[in-house]
Amino acid sequence: xxIAVLPGDGIGPEIIAEAVKVLKALxxxxxxxxxxxxxxxxxxxxxxxxxATLRLAQQADAVLFGAVGDWKYDTLPRPLRPEQxxxxxxxxxxxxxxxxxxxxxxxLTHASSLKPELVAxxxxxxxxxxxxxxxxxxxxxxxxxxxxxxxxxxxxxxxxRYSRPEIERIxxxxxxxxxxxxxxxxSVDKANVLETSQLWKDVVAEVHRDYPDVELExxxxxxxxxxxxxxxxxxxxxxxxxxFGDILSDEAAMLTGSIGMLxxxxxxxxxxxxxxxxxxxxxxxxxxxxxxxxxxxxxAAMMLxxxxxxxxxxxxxxxxxxxxxxxxxxxxxxxxxGCTVVGTAAMGDAVVRAL
Amino acid sequence: xxIAVLPGDGIGPEIIAEAVKVLKALxxxxxxxxxxxxxxxxxxxxxxxxxATLRLAQQADAVLFGAVGDWKYDTLPRPLRPEQxxxxxxxxxxxxxxxxxxxxxxxLTHASSLKPELVAxxxxxxxxxxxxxxxxxxxxxxxxxxxxxxxxxxxxxxxxRYSRPEIERIxxxxxxxxxxxxxxxxSVDKANVLETSQLWKDVVAEVHRDYPDVELExxxxxxxxxxxxxxxxxxxxxxxxxxFGDILSDEAAMLTGSIGMLxxxxxxxxxxxxxxxxxxxxxxxxxxxxxxxxxxxxxAAMMLxxxxxxxxxxxxxxxxxxxxxxxxxxxxxxxxxGCTVVGTAAMGDAVVRAL
Ligand SMILES: CC(C)[C@H](C(=O)O)[C@@H](O)C(=O)O
Ligand SMILES: CC(C)[C@H](C(=O)O)[C@@H](O)C(=O)O
Numbered sequence: 072x073x074i075a076v077l078p079g080d081g082i083g084p085e086i087i088a089e090a091v092k093v094l095k096a097l098x099x100x101x102x103x104x105x106x107x108x109x110x111x112x113x114x115x116x117x118x119x120x121x122x123a124t125l126r127l128a129q130q131a132d133a134v135l136f137g138a139v140g141d142w143k144y145d146t147l148p149r150p151l152r153p154e155q156x157x158x159x160x161x162x163x164x165x166x167x168x169x170x171x172x173x174x175x176x177x178x179l180t181h182a183s184s185l186k187p188e189l190v191a192x193x194x195x196x197x198x199x200x201x202x203x204x205x206x207x208x209x210x211x212x213x214x215x216x217x218x219x220x221x222x223x224x225x226x227x228x229x230x231x232r233y234s235r236p237e238i239e240r241i242x243x244x245x246x247x248x249x250x251x252x253x254x255x256x257x258s259v260d261k262a263n264v265l266e267t268s269q270l271w272k273d274v275v276a277e278v279h280r281d282y283p284d285v286e287l288e289x290x291x292x293x294x295x296x297x298x299x300x301x302x303x304x305x306x307x308x309x310x311x312x313x314x315f316g317d318i319l320s321d322e323a324a325m326l327t328g329s330i331g332m333l334x335x336x337x338x339x340x341x342x343x344x345x346x347x348x349x350x351x352x353x354x355x356x357x358x359x360x361x362x363x364x365x366x367x368x369x370x371a372a373m374m375l376x377x378x379x380x381x382x383x384x385x386x387x388x389x390x391x392x393x394x395x396x397x398x399x400x401x402x403x404x405x406x407x408x409g410c411t412v413v414g415t416a417a418m419g420d421a422v423v424r425a426l
Numbered sequence: 427x428x429i430a431v432l433p434g435d436g437i438g439p440e441i442i443a444e445a446v447k448v449l450k451a452l453x454x455x456x457x458x459x460x461x462x463x464x465x466x467x468x469x470x471x472x473x474x475x476x477x478a479t480l481r482l483a484q485q486a487d488a489v490l491f492g493a494v495g496d497w498k499y500d501t502l503p504r505p506l507r508p509e510q511x512x513x514x515x516x517x518x519x520x521x522x523x524x525x526x527x528x529x530x531x532x533x534l535t536h537a538s539s540l541k542p543e544l545v546a547x548x549x550x551x552x553x554x555x556x557x558x559x560x561x562x563x564x565x566x567x568x569x570x571x572x573x574x575x576x577x578x579x580x581x582x583x584x585x586x587r588y589s590r591p592e593i594e595r596i597x598x599x600x601x602x603x604x605x606x607x608x609x610x611x612x613s614v615d616k617a618n619v620l621e622t623s624q625l626w627k628d629v630v631a632e633v634h635r636d637y638p639d640v641e642l643e644x645x646x647x648x649x650x651x652x653x654x655x656x657x658x659x660x661x662x663x664x665x666x667x668x669x670f671g672d673i674l675s676d677e678a679a680m681l682t683g684s685i686g687m688l689x690x691x692x693x694x695x696x697x698x699x700x701x702x703x704x705x706x707x708x709x710x711x712x713x714x715x716x717x718x719x720x721x722x723x724x725x726a727a728m729m730l731x732x733x734x735x736x737x738x739x740x741x742x743x744x745x746x747x748x749x750x751x752x753x754x755x756x757x758x759x760x761x762x763x764g765c766t767v768v769g770t771a772a773m774g775d776a777v778v779r780a781l
Contacts, residue, residue, distance in 0.1 A: 073581070105478070130535040132570070149624070150538070152618065152620075160484075160701060166738060184540050185540060185655075205620065206619055209573065211621045225590045226589035226625070228563070228588075228621065229585070229586040231560060231585070232571070233581040233583075234580065235579050235581065261672075263507065265560065265582075266582040268580070270582035292672070294676070296676050296680075297680040298680070300539050300680045314616075317647070318648050320648075321649070321652045322654075322655060340781075403506040
């Protein structure tokens with residue numbers, strides 16, 4: 072089983088080091104190979120996603136990804152910016168199904184912005200389509216406006232697109248996932264305004280006929296943004312397009328108060344996947360040894376379960392993280408009264424001990 | 427001064443009746459004319475925005491709008507659905523600047539999902555561009571995918587577009603508004619992915635040169651969705667496009683806990699405006715006399731200030747609403763221990779008495 076390890080920028084290398092430490096401690100036949108990505112790759116090889124890194128990712132069974140991005144690359148032309156690496160990987164590997172759990176860990180309920188009774192026990196799964204929509208839709212660019220009230224003026228444009236098979240496959244992923252959970256899917260769109268959303272809604276409803284045991288609800292994206300704040304526990308699986316999913320998955324992650332703990336998986340049709348923490352590269356705390364490695368460690372657990380078919384090993388890691396939390400260990404981002412604050416490496420070591 | 431009064435559907439007629447009551451009590455030379463809109467207009471005239479209603483709105487100095495929409499119209503073809511009326515009015519009147527205050531009323535801090543310390547005293551102004559973006563961008567429709575990995579499959583598509591003059595004018599509105607407030611503008615985009623957003627960001631930065639006394643910050647939309655939950659008080663004026671504004675303004679409104687109290691204004695270049703509550707038509711409680719009319723009454727105050735240049739009258743209404751709240755009167759949606767719960771009409775009467 073081959074894993075491409077892409078640490079990236081900011082706190083990426085630190086948190087990846089701890090996840091690798093935990094994986095090694097499992098003594099499974101895992102082959103891990105590291106390559107640069109993002110700003111680090113731009114510095115090393117002049118491109119955020121060098122040919123060799125992409126090839127490594129394509130040949131691996133799974134990619135373990137840290138984080139990319141730093142203010143210092145903001146002035147680079149867009150194709151050379153760190154984020155292009157993650158977009159390039161998603162597209163090249165066909166990683167269309169993004170799983171973003173929004174879980175409120177019992178020990179971290181206090182860390183949420185929301186009142187404890189609204190988030191205690193929260194467990195939502197956001198499934199975001201990741202290779203279509205306005206993220207990749209052609210045509211896009213700048214031009215003189217060809218028509219409309221500002222014809223002749225400089226304008227920029229992008230194209231939102233979804234095809235029936237793209238919607239079908241992500242809808243199936245959502246309904247299948249719901250069967251393993253509380254059997255409810257909320258499909259989020261803006262069908263009162265967008266043609267793309269109307270097709271989305273129609274196709275999701277059609278696919279639903281194959282899943283009569285799962286409840287389907289349609290919700291407009293503006294309402295979903297509200298309901299997540301008002302009553303997040305009403306959701307089970309939330310499925311949506313790439314753009315709305317970007318916004319709603321971050322909103323949901325933040326309201327759990329547990330964002331430093333949340334893993335994510337992005338899968339393709341062959342079960343190959345990219346696994347990364349839900350949080351970003353946090354350049355402000357990079358190199359200080361204080362970043363929370365648990366989201367990355369839990370991403371490694373997701374990788375073992377989804378792409379490497381090692382559910383027992385995944386469960387061992389998850390149980391070890393629970394033990395460490397129960398023992399009162401916390402990194403600074405999730406610290407509270409009476410807990411023991413530890414650094415990145417000490418947290419990784421503690422998980423290894425608890426395995 | 428002529429006002430087009432468009433009550434609409436659901437609780438629309440009830441809440442508009444109270445706003446009209448308050449306006450009449452001011453004894454100003456206001457000419458008010460009522461016309462059907464939304465589902466009510468579809469029933470009466472076969473179209474959600476009949477010719478006569480549109481003409482009335484165009485000839486008036488301001489439009490006082492209730493709410494539109496009801497589940498029972500969900501099966502109508504899109505062009506006949508109630509929401510088309512509001513989109514049609516925005517486009518026909520050129521209402522490009524949408525003002526959506528997100529204020530946490532001191533008496534309602536407890537009603538927020540967020541912890542009181544995060545929302546107490548919250549006062550954000552969201553300025554949403556309202557006539558451009560993917561809401562109105564052509565081309566759009568359904569077709570066989572002309573290219574891409576799903577070429578030949580049925581697909582739907584929409585076009586996100588913004589031209590330089592459209593961005594310039596809304597940026598100016600935002601900077602001017604910030605000068606009346608805490609002098610900070612957060613411009614929200616997705617420039618790491620979208621061409622449209624990159625132009626948005628560039629043009630907002632250019633316009634900023636004329637407002638050196640105002641601080642400008644750029645933020646990605648996913649991060650904005652998070653920061654609104656995490657630390658909403660860090661915002662002053664938030665300016666963004668139509669689609670992102672739809673989502674973020676609703677998220678922000680909900681997290682104040684005061685959504686039943688929040689007015690909105692949509693203005694065109696001539697200062698003509700449409701004024702409506704931030705909340706929807708709430709068909710579930712329609713006709714019961716329990717809806718909160720305060721957001722609509724406060725929208726009427728905004729109308730007096732912005733379009734009718736009657737700032738004293740506006741201030742009188744706002745002060746009256748404060749008095750009524752201070753007296754402990756509440757509609758059911760904002761009720762709390764020790765308050766007197768009243769119905770829609772009683773609340774309107776109380777505001778009139780407090781004028
Ligand atoms: C970095 C950016 C391109 C990316 C996205 O928008 O998809 C990020 O926000 C994410 O959610 O993984
Ligand atoms: C009804 C709908 C078309 C509308 C919008 O999306 O603009 C509404 O959500 C709003 O925010 O006023």
